[in-house]
Amino acid sequence: MNEKEILEWYLSAGVDVICGNEPMSHNAKPAPAVAVSERTPVRPAITDLAQSGDAACKNARDICERASSLEELEKGVENFDGCALKLTANKTVFGSGNPHAEIMFVGEAPGADEDRMGLPFVGRSGQLLDKMLAAVGIARNACYITNILMWRPPGNRTPTTAETAVCLPFLKRKIELIAPKIIIALGAPAANALLDTEEAISRIRGKWLEYCPHAGEKIDLLATFHPAYLLRNPAQKGKTWADFLRLAKKIANN
Numbered sequence: 001m002n003e004k005e006i007l008e009w010y011l012s013a014g015v016d017v018i019c020g021n022e023p024m025s026h027n028a029k030p031a032p033a034v035a036v037s038e039r040t041p042v043r044p045a046i047t048d049l050a051q052s053g054d055a056a057c058k059n060a061r062d063i064c065e066r067a068s069s070l071e072e073l074e075k076g077v078e079n080f081d082g083c084a085l086k087l088t089a090n091k092t093v094f095g096s097g098n099p100h101a102e103i104m105f106v107g108e109a110p111g112a113d114e115d116r117m118g119l120p121f122v123g124r125s126g127q128l129l130d131k132m133l134a135a136v137g138i139a140r141n142a143c144y145i146t147n148i149l150m151w152r153p154p155g156n157r158t159p160t161t162a163e164t165a166v167c168l169p170f171l172k173r174k175i176e177l178i179a180p181k182i183i184i185a186l187g188a189p190a191a192n193a194l195l196d197t198e199e200a201i202s203r204i205r206g207k208w209l210e211y212c213p214h215a216g217e218k219i220d221l222l223a224t225f226h227p228a229y230l231l232r233n234p235a236q237k238g239k240t241w242a243d244f245l246r247l248a249k250k251i252a253n254n
Contacts, residue, residue: 056082056166064173070099073173077150083166085151085159091118095146095174103138103251104180105129106171107226108189109149109159120145125227129186132227132240136248144178146171148193159189168193176213182250183211183219187226194221201225206243208250222247 059082067073074094086092093110096119105121113123121129133140149167153159171193175183185191188201194211197204204223211221224243225236 053162053165057169060166060169064169067173067177070095070174070177073170073177077170083149083151083163085149085153085163088154089151090115092150093118093120093147093152094150095144096120097140097144098142099144099178101142101144101178102181103143103184103247104175104178104182105143105145105184105186106190106194107145107147107186109147109156110152111156111228112152115152120147121227124231128227128230132244135241136244138248138251144174144180146174148190164189164193172213175211175219180219181254182247183221184247185221185223187229188223190226191221191223206239206246208246220250222250 060080063076063080064073067076077092077094080086089110093114107121107125110120111123111125113126114120120126129145130140133143148164148171149159150170153163183194185194188199188204191201191204191209192198195204195209201223205225207223209221209223210218212218222243225233225240230237230240
């Protein structure tokens with residue numbers, strides 16, 4: 001593996017900082033500790049971005065209540081300091097597409113490519129999603145695409161329950177503002193977050209379910225495999241193709 005390949009591997013793993021400019025050995029004796037001057041500013045271990053869970057969720061809900069448009073909501077997210085993932089992410093990946101879309105796609109979290117570009121589903125998963133949409137005659141720019149989380153977890157690790165909880169109000173407000181007729185949940189995390197369940201994707205995919213933003217309101221929801229899962233498990237593409245045909249039939253009958 002050459003230097004370029006090593007660097008690309010580190011980037012894909014979420015490594016974006018170095019510890020120093022000089023190489024070091026784990027077997028070397030540690031350097032003597034340097035006394036910290038009382039005047040030397042010390043960055044606190046917990047910053048304003050790592051608020052307590054309850055306070056962060058309340059802050060998120062307050063921002064959502066004040067936002068009367070996607071633009072206002074995005075500005076509120078820019079000033080939101082309640083998710084520690086914002087510390088390690090390069091960019092906020094708010095969402096993209098038609099703000100009046102009838103179809104909304106929801107994934108779990110941005111990946112490395114999305115984190116660099118600030119847009120959802122632009123890497124290999126996004127390219128596969130584009131192909132599936134084109135195959136059933138749906139234009140990507142006619143849809144709205146987003147994730148539960150707007151910041152990439154380091155190394156693409158699984159988001160924590162707290163990280164999902166603090167970002168969920170923003171997703172729900174996006175749905176209220178866009179008012180889609182259909183939601184496609186890409187993967188179990190997205191489906192379970194919206195349906196408030198803990199079902200395996202294999203049990204709920206391919207079925208028309210309902211997301212209820214408010215009492216008496218219902219939006220058709222279809223869960224299917226995430227494109228990233230299909231890249232790792234190509235044998236499941238047939239099932240997802242069947243789900244996209246269900247989507248196309250639903251649109252034709254509306």
